Amino acid sequence: MTQQVLEQKQSRQEQQALRNRRTGLAIFQLSWIMTFVCLIIVNFWMRAGSEAWPPEGVTVEKLIPTLMTLTLIGSSFFIRRGTRAIKADNVSGFAANWRYGLILGGVFAVVMAIEFIGAPGSGQFLNVYRLMIGFHHVHAMVIGYYLIRVYQNGRRGNYSATDFWPVEGGTSLWDFVTVAWVLFYVVLYII
Numbered sequence: 001m002t003q004q005v006l007e008q009k010q011s012r013q014e015q016q017a018l019r020n021r022r023t024g025l026a027i028f029q030l031s032w033i034m035t036f037v038c039l040i041i042v043n044f045w046m047r048a049g050s051e052a053w054p055p056e057g058v059t060v061e062k063l064i065p066t067l068m069t070l071t072l073i074g075s076s077f078f079i080r081r082g083t084r085a086i087k088a089d090n091v092s093g094f095a096a097n098w099r100y101g102l103i104l105g106g107v108f109a110v111v112m113a114i115e116f117i118g119a120p121g122s123g124q125f126l127n128v129y130r131l132m133i134g135f136h137h138v139h140a141m142v143i144g145y146y147l148i149r150v151y152q153n154g155r156r157g158n159y160s161a162t163d164f165w166p167v168e169g170g171t172s173l174w175d176f177v178t179v180a181w182v183l184f185y186v187v188l189y190i191i
Helices: 003-048 063-087 091-117 123-155 165-190
Strands: none
Touching: 003 123, 003 165, 063 091, 063 123, 063 165, 091 123, 091 165, 123 165
16 A cells, blocks of 8 residues: 555544544433433422522522622633634643633632532432532532543643644533533522
8 A cells, every 4th residue: 555545544543533432422422412402300399399499588699609600601712712722733732721720620620629628508408409410510520630640641742733632622512511510509599
């Protein structure tokens, strides 16, 4: 075989591998979506069976969760900018934007952990409230750890415009964390 034929074959294999990774991630996220939707349904079901939601005497503070929602959206914005930078072979731009995204994500995680600990109310309301915040927090922490590893590897120069799957996958996962939280935020604090 000629060198050109080998390169074309390798290119097709790399493209197929990338499609397979993207499909696998989509299936993984679909399973998470079902879980998050079920938690929202549980919340609505519990509300329907209660006289008042939140119960009388329970005040759910909205300012801090609203600020943290904006912080998480900002984090996702910087993570996306970092992804665009690595696709343009700009390692320093990737590192700077990814770092800002990680810092904002870390602030979100710490403050929401405090919110979890100081959650208002008791009984079913408190259980559902904590379940939703805690479930999201666990996902944010696990994906946050992955993002830290991607950041470390990216600073070492492990990614380029032609080899960036871990960055793309991390971005997709973090966007999922952001969208899931926005949905939870609406259900827990707005509706």
